[in-house]
Amino acid sequence: MRGTQxxxxxxxxxxxxxxxxxxxxxxxxxxxxxxxxxxxxxxxAEAIAQELESRxxxxxxxxxxxxxxxxxxxxxxxxxxxxxGHDELFxxxxxxxxxxxVTHTGFLVAKDSEKxxxxxxxxxxxxxxxxxxxxxxxxxxxxVIDACQAGEGFAQLTxxxxxxxxxxxxxxxxxxxxxxxxxxxKLWITSGGDDYVPDGEDGxxxxxxxxxxxxxxxxxxxxxxxxxLDLLGYANRVHSPAPQPAYGPLPGNxxxxxxxxxxNPALRVRPADRR
Numbered sequence: 001m002r003g004t005q006x007x008x009x010x011x012x013x014x015x016x017x018x019x020x021x022x023x024x025x026x027x028x029x030x031x032x033x034x035x036x037x038x039x040x041x042x043x044x045a046e047a048i049a050q051e052l053e054s055r056x057x058x059x060x061x062x063x064x065x066x067x068x069x070x071x072x073x074x075x076x077x078x079x080x081x082x083x084x085g086h087d088e089l090f091x092x093x094x095x096x097x098x099x100x101x102v103t104h105t106g107f108l109v110a111k112d113s114e115k116x117x118x119x120x121x122x123x124x125x126x127x128x129x130x131x132x133x134x135x136x137x138x139x140x141x142x143x144v145i146d147a148c149q150a151g152e153g154f155a156q157l158t159x160x161x162x163x164x165x166x167x168x169x170x171x172x173x174x175x176x177x178x179x180x181x182x183x184x185x186k187l188w189i190t191s192g193g194d195d196y197v198p199d200g201e202d203g204x205x206x207x208x209x210x211x212x213x214x215x216x217x218x219x220x221x222x223x224x225x226x227x228x229l230d231l232l233g234y235a236n237r238v239h240s241p242a243p244q245p246a247y248g249p250l251p252g253n254x255x256x257x258x259x260x261x262x263x264n265p266a267l268r269v270r271p272a273d274r275r
Contacts, residue, residue, distance in 0.1 A: 076129060
């Protein structure tokens with residue numbers, strides 16, 4: 001090598017890391033008192049929770065399986081009382097969903113939701129979900145729902161396409177994320193729009209299968225980072241007759257903000273626990 005190196009070249013600064021805690025709430029329902037049973041929501045949620053914990057260093061995810069509307073509502077409302085910082089919150093909900101066309105309102109079906117319930121009092125509404133998630137004191141949240149007609153319910157509540165605002169140079173995801181880590185990201189993906197989505201075979205729904213493939217891709221990503229755009233790209237690979245997923249920003253999402261998952265442990269630095 002010709003020439004000499006500067007001190008900075010000989011002693012490069014350590015690579016920056018992304019500090020924060022990584023938390024997840026997963027709600028899945030196979031068994032219903034009045035609605036038809038499903039095969040795969042519970043296995044979908046359990047597999048996703050395993051990926052988040054083992055591959056991405058999440059705190060042990062909270063799993064709610066086959067719960068009532070009250071239990072579902074309480075778990076989501078409890079998120080508002082937790083202490084967050086520059087953290088990531090991943091919410092996954094799988095099971096039956098429905099949409100009331102007169103009021104343009106989407107609902108999640110709980111274990112005890114009643115079919116003869118014209119006021120939908122035994123259902124968890126997407127406006128309630130949106131209001132509670134919006135009040136969680138966290139900088140980065142991604143809500144993923146695998147349920148019928150959930151995308152239509154969210155489309156009535158949110159507007160915009162965040163996809164065009166999120167850009168990275170080749171091999172530059174880490175630099176891009178470090179540059180905009182203080183921007184609040186509030187994003188959602190659903191398994192369809194105004195569609196009935198299949199439960200699937202072989203342990204996973206078509207949507208969850210692709211989502212799991214997206215999560216697994218963190219092991220081969222050159223930077224060890226999986227973003228909202230990466231997950232959306234995998235979700236779009238579902239095959240007919242499964243519908244194409246829907247996505248969008250939640251209120252409070254900053255232009256260009258992203259949600260990321262860090263598979264490379266060297267980039268994850270957990271802050272000291274605070275009392």
